[in-house]
Amino acid sequence: MIPYIAKRAVSLLLVFLGLAVLIFVIARVVPGDPARIALGPLATAAQVEELQQEMGLDKPFVVQLGNYLSSLARADLGKSLLTNRPVLDDIRQALPATLELVLFTLLLQIILSIPLGVVAAVYRNTWVDNLSRIISLVGIVTPGFVLAILLQLLASYQFEFFPVTGRLDRSLDFTADATGLLLVDSVLAWRWDVFLDAVRHLILPATALAMAGVGQVMRITRSSMIEVSSRDFVEASRAYGIPERVVAGRYMLRIACVAPLTILGLEFASLIGNAFIVEFVFSWPGIASYGVRTILQKDLNAVIGVVLVSGVFFVVANLVIDVILGLVDPRHRLRAARST
Amino acid sequence: MTFLASPVEHEDAPLSNRAMAWYRFSRNPAAVVGAAIVISVILAAVFAPWLAPYPEAAGSQVDFRNRHGAPSLTHWFGTDNVGRDIFSRVLYGYRISLGMVIGVLGLAVPFGILLGLLAGYFGGRVEWLIMRFTDVMLALPPLAMALAITAVLSPNLINAMIAITLLWWTWHTRLIYRIVKGQMGEDYVEAARLAGASHAHILFRELLPNCVSAISVKVTLDAGFVILFGAALSFLGLGVQPPTPDLGTMVSTGSEYLPEHWWESMLPGLAILWAILGFNLLGDGLRDMLDVEL
Numbered sequence: 208m209i210p211y212i213a214k215r216a217v218s219l220l221l222v223f224l225g226l227a228v229l230i231f232v233i234a235r236v237v238p239g240d241p242a243r244i245a246l247g248p249l250a251t252a253a254q255v256e257e258l259q260q261e262m263g264l265d266k267p268f269v270v271q272l273g274n275y276l277s278s279l280a281r282a283d284l285g286k287s288l289l290t291n292r293p294v295l296d297d298i299r300q301a302l303p304a305t306l307e308l309v310l311f312t313l314l315l316q317i318i319l320s321i322p323l324g325v326v327a328a329v330y331r332n333t334w335v336d337n338l339s340r341i342i343s344l345v346g347i348v349t350p351g352f353v354l355a356i357l358l359q360l361l362a363s364y365q366f367e368f369f370p371v372t373g374r375l376d377r378s379l380d381f382t383a384d385a386t387g388l389l390l391v392d393s394v395l396a397w398r399w400d401v402f403l404d405a406v407r408h409l410i411l412p413a414t415a416l417a418m419a420g421v422g423q424v425m426r427i428t429r430s431s432m433i434e435v436s437s438r439d440f441v442e443a444s445r446a447y448g449i450p451e452r453v454v455a456g457r458y459m460l461r462i463a464c465v466a467p468l469t470i471l472g473l474e475f476a477s478l479i480g481n482a483f484i485v486e487f488v489f490s491w492p493g494i495a496s497y498g499v500r501t502i503l504q505k506d507l508n509a510v511i512g513v514v515l516v517s518g519v520f521f522v523v524a525n526l527v528i529d530v531i532l533g534l535v536d537p538r539h540r541l542r543a544a545r546s547t
Numbered sequence: 548m549t550f551l552a553s554p555v556e557h558e559d560a561p562l563s564n565r566a567m568a569w570y571r572f573s574r575n576p577a578a579v580v581g582a583a584i585v586i587s588v589i590l591a592a593v594f595a596p597w598l599a600p601y602p603e604a605a606g607s608q609v610d611f612r613n614r615h616g617a618p619s620l621t622h623w624f625g626t627d628n629v630g631r632d633i634f635s636r637v638l639y640g641y642r643i644s645l646g647m648v649i650g651v652l653g654l655a656v657p658f659g660i661l662l663g664l665l666a667g668y669f670g671g672r673v674e675w676l677i678m679r680f681t682d683v684m685l686a687l688p689p690l691a692m693a694l695a696i697t698a699v700l701s702p703n704l705i706n707a708m709i710a711i712t713l714l715w716w717t718w719h720t721r722l723i724y725r726i727v728k729g730q731m732g733e734d735y736v737e738a739a740r741l742a743g744a745s746h747a748h749i750l751f752r753e754l755l756p757n758c759v760s761a762i763s764v765k766v767t768l769d770a771g772f773v774i775l776f777g778a779a780l781s782f783l784g785l786g787v788q789p790p791t792p793d794l795g796t797m798v799s800t801g802s803e804y805l806p807e808h809w810w811e812s813m814l815p816g817l818a819i820l821w822a823i824l825g826f827n828l829l830g831d832g833l834r835d836m837l838d839v840e841l
Contacts, residue, residue, distance in 0.1 A: 350779065360813065483783070510699075
């Protein structure tokens with residue numbers, strides 16, 4: 208297992224390096240001088256030149272790339288022109304909110320999709336199956352922002368219990384310093400009122416974010432459960448008289464969960480990207496809100512930082528899912544070892 | 548296993564492949580509904596100027612006396628914040644959405660296919676280079692990347708299309724690569740090679756035809772997701788700019804008037820959903836019909 212992880216980690220490092228270079232090239236190749244873009248059309252030529260020097264834009268491209276990579280190795284993402292603070296600090300401040308949203312969404316996806324998929328497979332071709340098929344289709348084809356707005360609309364008419372913006376009620380005096388995740392920190396501080404309020408705030412954005420993945424994973428769970436259900440070992444277990452509940456819930460699910468886990472991993476990795484939309488609608492103070500704000504302000508350092516961080520998240524999520532798959536299904540481990 | 552298959556199903560005249568495929572398609576209600584929805588969207592886009600009850604609503608027409616009108620018999624989808632007929636704007640909006648689909652897929656798909664063919668066929672260094680580059684591109688968070696590109700290039704329809712195209716080809720490269728890799732050991736490829744066929748002949752005449760069904764399913768499913776992606780960009784203010792009637796922009800502008808004037812955001816939103824639903828059902832139907840795995 209260890210060499211397997213190490214091998215995956217090395218290829219991850221390569222992907223990361225490629226990612227960094229690529230983002231840098233895209234940000235530099237695009238027409239327009241970053242210094243001019245940052246300062247706006249009203250700045251004087253002298254001001255632009257000064258900023259060019261400060262950003263190192265007057266040096267040859269290869270030198271710029273070298274400087275950029277070496278500062279990246281020192282975890283220095285440069286300064287945000289919008290907030291005038293190091294980009295890393297800004298991101299560090301915004302990241303926990305996004306992580307909390309994304310992890311909560313993942314939890315929601317697992318809780319909803321796998322059981323529903325199993326139920327659909329067990330009661331296949333009945334109304335239960337049809338209902339679950341409709342739910343998954345609606346989940347897949349509904350754009351996240353349409354769902355987000357629909358949920359806000361419902362919340363403002365019907366379910367006033369769920370707040371439509373923000374992370375925590377203003378009246379609650381609480382700062383999350385330990386991990387930055389409100390759900391964790393509130394439990395650590397024994398503040399159940401904060402915990403419940405944070406969950407209340409999370410439900411709507413997480414639902415909007417989760418549905419696309421729920422639809423996909425549900426569908427995959429169903430089809431791989433059905434595929435597994437005709438295998439010999441399942442028939443044999445049934446013939447021994449082992450209750451269907453145990454056969455389906457324990458023996459089949461372990462084999463059948465490989466495909467859903469893969470999709471879940473891919474979905475999880477893309478969640479941080481999709482969070483851009485949902486955070487925007489729900490005024491969630493996360494990295495995506497920061498990203499949209501800095502993108503609109505053409506704050507290049509910050510934009511590169513945000514894209515880089517979400518790229519890293521994407522790559523690491525894929526690694527984690529690979530490792531989990533290797534633990535669940537030894538064949539996956541062997542296949543990966545052979546292919547590299 | 549073939550000797551066990553009973554010929555009962557084709558007892559009378561054996562159906563041709565095409566007839567068989569059509570039979571399977573027409574017996575799949577979801578696929579037929581999907582096709583009908585897709586056709587309705589295409590017709591709406593093509594004939595928007597003739598179908599729209601208020602064609603002038605597509606521009607920057609202003610009619611403040613009729614602003615925020617609820618859906619009614621005269622304005623089926625109501626009117627927006629400056630009094631334009633939303634139904635007419637939705638019809639014109641489909642033109643933008645479909646134009647985007649054609650532009651993005653027209654560029655990204657051939658490019659992706661070409662790279663996939665090359666990587667799968669030549670192997671070795673070519674394969675390493677192309678597939679590692681594809682991996683890196685796939686590691687980019689698509690929405691964040693597209694946002695960054697459009698923002699730096701200044702937001703408009705063309706740049707949004709460029710951004711989406713730059714990210715979209717990777718999926719096709721991967722798909723074609725996998726298929727070609729699987730075909731490489733097959734006899735017909737060897738036969739063509741032994742017969743002295745050129746690389747180009749084997750690539751485009753022998754291998755490519757075997758990818759067509761997978762590509763057509765993928766492209767159909769993609770169409771829905773390009774619409775979704777483009778709408779998401781405009782929703783964030785980084786795609787199509789007003790007064791062009793774009794569905795995503797309409798949802799975003801309309802959402803400022805929630806919850807009282809819900810139709811201004813929800814109905815264009817449902818129009819996006821309608822188009823995506825159509826392409827999705829059709830794509831799934833084609834997948835069953837052509838029996839391909841993506």
